[in-house]
Structures are given as C-alpha cells and as structure tokens.
Amino acid sequence: MIKNKTVLLLFLIVALAGFLRFWQLDKLPPGLYPDEAANGVNALQVLDNADFKVFYPENNGREGFFINLQALSVQVFGTTPWALRAVSALVGTLTILIFYFLLKELSAHIKKIEIFENLASTNFALLGAFLLAVNSWHIHFSRIGFRAITLPFLLSLAALFLLRAIRTRKTKEFIISGFWWGLGFYSYIGFRLAPLFGLVIFIFDSATWFLKKEVSFKKFLTQYIILGISVLITALPILGYFLSHPEDVSSRSSPISVFAAENPIIQLAISLGQTAIMFNLVGDWNWRHNAAGSSMLTYISGILFLVGILILIKAVIKSIKQKDLASSFPLVFVGAWFVVMLMPSFLTREGMPHALRSIGAIPAVIIFSTIGLVWIWKRFAANAKLAQKANFLLLIILVAISVENLHKYFIAWGQNEALPYAFRQDLTKIGDFLNAYDVSSGASQKYIIVNEYGVELNGIPVPSATIRFITGENPDIHYLKPEQLSQIQVDPENPIMVVFTAPNDSNLENELYKLFPSVQKIQEQIIYYKII
Structure with missing residues (x-):
C-alpha cells in the first residue's frame, strides 16, 4: 500500500x-531568440546532410547532444x-x-x-x-x-x-x-x-x-x-x-573570464x-x-x-x-x-x-x-x-x-512587457510573415538585410538565425549585410521584397532608395520594401 x-x-x-x-x-x-534559433539552423543542416556532430563550432561553439536531440524534434514537429x-x-x-x-x-x-x-x-x-x-x-x-x-x-x-x-x-x-x-x-x-x-x-x-x-x-x-x-x-x-x-x-x-x-x-x-x-x-x-x-x-x-x-x-x-x-x-x-x-x-x-x-x-x-x-x-x-x-x-x-x-x-x-524584445519576437514575426507571403504571392525573391551586429552563423550575423529557422532555410530568401546591399538582383518580371532585421534604419533606407529608385515602403504585419 x-x-x-x-x-x-x-x-x-x-x-x-x-x-x-x-x-x-x-x-x-x-518569439525565438537567435541563440535558440542557431541550434535550429544547425538541426536543419543535420537533417539535410544526415551529419550528427559532437560539437557545433558556430555561434561561439556548442556541444552536440542537445542540438542532435532538437534535430529529431524538428524532424517530427517542424520548424x-x-x-x-x-x-x-x-x-x-x-x-x-x-x-x-x-x-x-x-x-x-x-x-x-x-x-x-x-x-x-x-x-x-x-x-x-x-x-x-x-x-x-x-x-x-x-x-x-x-x-x-x-x-x-x-x-x-x-x-x-x-x-x-x-x-x-x-x-x-x-x-x-x-x-x-x-x-x-x-x-x-x-x-x-x-x-x-x-x-x-x-x-x-x-x-x-x-x-x-x-x-x-x-x-x-x-x-x-x-x-x-x-x-x-x-x-x-x-x-x-x-x-x-x-x-x-x-x-x-576566454573573453569573459575573470582572469582576462x-x-x-x-x-x-x-x-x-x-x-x-x-x-x-x-x-x-x-x-x-x-x-x-x-x-x-x-x-x-x-x-x-x-x-x-x-x-x-x-x-x-x-x-x-x-x-x-x-x-x-x-x-x-x-x-x-x-x-x-x-x-x-x-x-x-x-x-x-x-x-x-x-x-x-x-x-x-x-x-x-x-x-x-x-x-x-x-x-x-x-x-x-x-x-x-x-x-x-x-x-x-x-x-x-x-x-x-x-x-x-x-x-x-511571463507577463512582463520586456519579454517580446528579449526573445526577439520581431524576428519571429518576420519569419511568419515570409512564410505566409510565400503561400499567397508565389515565388518572389526575398532579401533579408541583417543590419545588426552578432557573431556570424555561416557568414551571416546570428540575428538572421531566427528567420532562417522559421522559414526552413527557404532557398528563395537571401541574407545580406548592409554593405552588400548592391548585391540585390532585380527581377524585371517579379517584385523583390527587402526586409531589415532592425527596421526604421534611415541611413540604410536612404541607401536602398539610391540604388533602387522604384522601391516602395510597405507596412503590414512587418515593415518591408518592394522593388518593382
């Protein structure tokens, strides 16, 4: 008993x-904080390449046990x-x-x-x-x-x-x-x-x-x-x-050690x-x-x-x-x-x-x-x-x-107003919007300008990780740094979408207008730019 x-x-x-x-x-x-999402990006790479690693060196390096478990979860439950x-x-x-x-x-x-x-x-x-x-x-x-x-x-x-x-x-x-x-x-x-x-x-x-x-x-x-x-x-x-x-x-x-x-x-x-x-x-x-x-x-x-x-x-x-x-x-x-x-x-x-x-x-x-x-x-x-x-x-x-x-x-x-930004809900909204945009509007190319700092994940600052994971590493989405703005390729037959990870960047916006005079600024669930 x-x-x-x-x-x-x-x-x-x-x-x-x-x-x-x-x-x-x-x-x-x-939302989904970029460090969490970086695990997700690695999980997608694991699933794509069937390559489970003991250590993932990106994003300052992370041991593999947890990420490999996450890969199995993503396989079952999605991005x-x-x-x-x-x-x-x-x-x-x-x-x-x-x-x-x-x-x-x-x-x-x-x-x-x-x-x-x-x-x-x-x-x-x-x-x-x-x-x-x-x-x-x-x-x-x-x-x-x-x-x-x-x-x-x-x-x-x-x-x-x-x-x-x-x-x-x-x-x-x-x-x-x-x-x-x-x-x-x-x-x-x-x-x-x-x-x-x-x-x-x-x-x-x-x-x-x-x-x-x-x-x-x-x-x-x-x-x-x-x-x-x-x-x-x-x-x-x-x-x-x-x-x-x-x-x-x-x-x-090493950089954060008391001995430094x-x-x-x-x-x-x-x-x-x-x-x-x-x-x-x-x-x-x-x-x-x-x-x-x-x-x-x-x-x-x-x-x-x-x-x-x-x-x-x-x-x-x-x-x-x-x-x-x-x-x-x-x-x-x-x-x-x-x-x-x-x-x-x-x-x-x-x-x-x-x-x-x-x-x-x-x-x-x-x-x-x-x-x-x-x-x-x-x-x-x-x-x-x-x-x-x-x-x-x-x-x-x-x-x-x-x-x-x-x-x-x-x-x-849990009810504090600081949480949405602490977990970068803004980036999650961008990812969700891009997924919805795909369904409604077809194959427009999209460019994400990562206009904020962070350690790099596959050559792109880690704030991009949230969008990359939410969109499942969509091949129609391209990631650029601000200095790479000129690499945007205009398609005469289809509009191009441009999104800044940190919106309301007036300097970057002016650069975009200089390069593409026909650009339109649109505000819906997120702020984005359309190049026609």
Whole structure:
C-alpha cells in the first residue's frame, strides 16, 4: 500500500512538472531568440546532410547532444519554436524523476545525521522532487531552447549511479556512472568542471575506505579506474574533436573570464559576491534568464535553502568533534556539487550574477532547501502542541512555495512587457510573415538585410538565425549585410521584397532608395520594401 502510494505521488509530481514545462510552450516565452534559433539552423543542416556532430563550432561553439536531440524534434514537429523548446521541457521533466531517485539514494547518508535518523527516504525524495518540479529557476530554463538544461539532468544521473556504486560496490554501477559522466561532456560547457565534484567524492570515499577497509584496496581502486575508463570511452569522440580543433576549447569562455580582467583577484571577489547574493537578494538582470534583478529563489525557498546549509554545517562540526566521518558526507556531497557548479558563473565577469551559467547548481540548491524543509517539518512534529498539525503545516508551506514560484514565472516574468524584445519576437514575426507571403504571392525573391551586429552563423550575423529557422532555410530568401546591399538582383518580371532585421534604419533606407529608385515602403504585419 505504501509503495503504491509512493508511486502515485511520484507520478503526480512528475506530471505536474511536465504540465508546468509544456503548458502554453508555444506562447511563452514569445518569439525565438537567435541563440535558440542557431541550434535550429544547425538541426536543419543535420537533417539535410544526415551529419550528427559532437560539437557545433558556430555561434561561439556548442556541444552536440542537445542540438542532435532538437534535430529529431524538428524532424517530427517542424520548424517551430515549440519543436526546439519541447526538448528542453522533456529533459527538464525527466530531471525531476531522476532527482527523486538521487535523493532516495542520498537519504541513506542523511539518516546518519542524528536529527534525521528516523527520516523516511521516500518522504525526503518526494519533497525534493516536488520542490524541483515547481522551482521557477528550473522551469524557466526547461522552457527555453538552450542546451544548458541537459547539465543538471546528466549530472544528476552521474551522481545517482556514483552513489549507488559507493553503496553497493558493484562494478556495473561504476561503469554506468562513468557513462553518464562521459556523456555530460556533450551537454554544456559548464560540465567540464564537473570532474572536480567527482574528485571530491573520490577523495572522501578514499578516506572512508582507509578508516573502514570494507573491501580490498585492489577492488576499491580497480572500480574507480574502471569508472575513469568508462568516462574516457564515452567522451572520446568529443575529446578527439577538441584535440583536432583546440581553438574551440575555450572560444566561448576566454573573453569573459575573470582572469582576462585587468585585476583578476578583485574581479574574482566581485563575481563571488554577486554569485553569493543571487539566491536570496539580487539575481540575474537578463530578462531572458530571470525576472530582472529578482532573487533566483523565492522568499520561502530562499529561507529553506539557508536553513539547509546551516543544518549541514552544524552536522559537520558535530561529526568532527565525534570523529564520525560518515555524518559529514551529505555536506561534502552537496557542498562540492554546489561550489563546483557555481564556478562556471563566478569565474566569469560578464552579465553577473548569471543564472544560466549557474544552472548546474540547481539540484544542489534544491537539496539544501529540502533538508531545510524536512528539518522544519521535524521540528513541528516534535512539538507537542504542533505535532498533530505538522503535516497540515507542511502542506501549507508546499502550497505557498508553489504559489510564489508560479507567480514569479508565469506572471511577474511571463507577463512582463520586456519579454517580446528579449526573445526577439520581431524576428519571429518576420519569419511568419515570409512564410505566409510565400503561400499567397508565389515565388518572389526575398532579401533579408541583417543590419545588426552578432557573431556570424555561416557568414551571416546570428540575428538572421531566427528567420532562417522559421522559414526552413527557404532557398528563395537571401541574407545580406548592409554593405552588400548592391548585391540585390532585380527581377524585371517579379517584385523583390527587402526586409531589415532592425527596421526604421534611415541611413540604410536612404541607401536602398539610391540604388533602387522604384522601391516602395510597405507596412503590414512587418515593415518591408518592394522593388518593382
């Protein structure tokens, strides 16, 4: 009966997570940001050439796992923003399920802390899964077509099987864990620091082995060597790519590194401070990443997060006094995950604090919050006056957390007037208009003048990517830079359409009139020019 109840609750939590990540995904976020669309352009190229890559060097370089999944989605659902973002929503939803099993495995270690010795592992895991399911930070990136959402998913899998391997000492668990660690290198640049987290766990496990010696040293060391080999074999294709293309290893991170600053130490201190306050005080200012400036955690979640940290620190201090190494493992595990996965953020100096680069820390943040919540729940239950109402009070807290997070994402952020431009809805409208124009007016040639800056995607600034993807790389649509305006070829028999990605550019408009005196400016759903 208890098992069936647990399965039902887990199903409901995962279903809720899926609903929150897929609901109105075709409308929110609005538009399609060029970085998302660049993935889509690569996905179209994959489908055209049947060439799935481990790394896509365009647009500052992106690992291939997510883009290859998006290619499969585009194959099924077409060239729509939904097709790109549905992959994120699916990965985000599956992360909740994996996170449940991770917490269930971790609870065996948390029970070694005196105040949690009677903790039911399923309760702990269900509460943590629920907190992640409704967390606005995780929901946010589960609804955007950025590859970063695969990091918490794959790292949770790697950590889950590493914990299983440590508990069971079965070689197959080490092999499976190694596979997920290796696959993580195909996810997001931040995963490249994840081995530091794994190294901390190995060192702690080595210290535990030295004290207990439950298995032979040969078996202990051999299993970790096997894990390393599993990682290496899985990651070999992308490692081979980087060996042959070393310029792509740091193409994205080098210019924004704190070590590129005039005074790296001061810059590192500033970045650390900005990262430290992002959870409870001032968060990411980028509207694509967050309700600008609001803390990454809502009020109640933020308090639980701090309580959880304090509880684990207190447990470690006590374990040191009692020389009980096992009780300090939860803080070592969660703390190492938290710090290492914040490094991709605080080792940079651009756009700080940075919610996207910190995405790998979300599971650790939720574990801290879950520990804080369980501690408060236990305190209620231990109080004679509150014991009978403990479960009701827990329910009230969960409802309040849900309301806070859903209000933040769907209302405070989702209804803000800054979103259409943040996700370049104007470019999406151009793509939609061109598709409709094709249907109604036939084979007119169209020229898109990309009169804004950006890294280049196949020789054209990346803002063009949104239009390229929405129109399915239509061969009748040509993309030019402003200085290439003279390359427009007039067709005496058919009108030519010209569209600026950034409209109302008077200088560029004057140049167009000089080259083509017969041009007409037309404003419908978009502003465009017709050369007759």
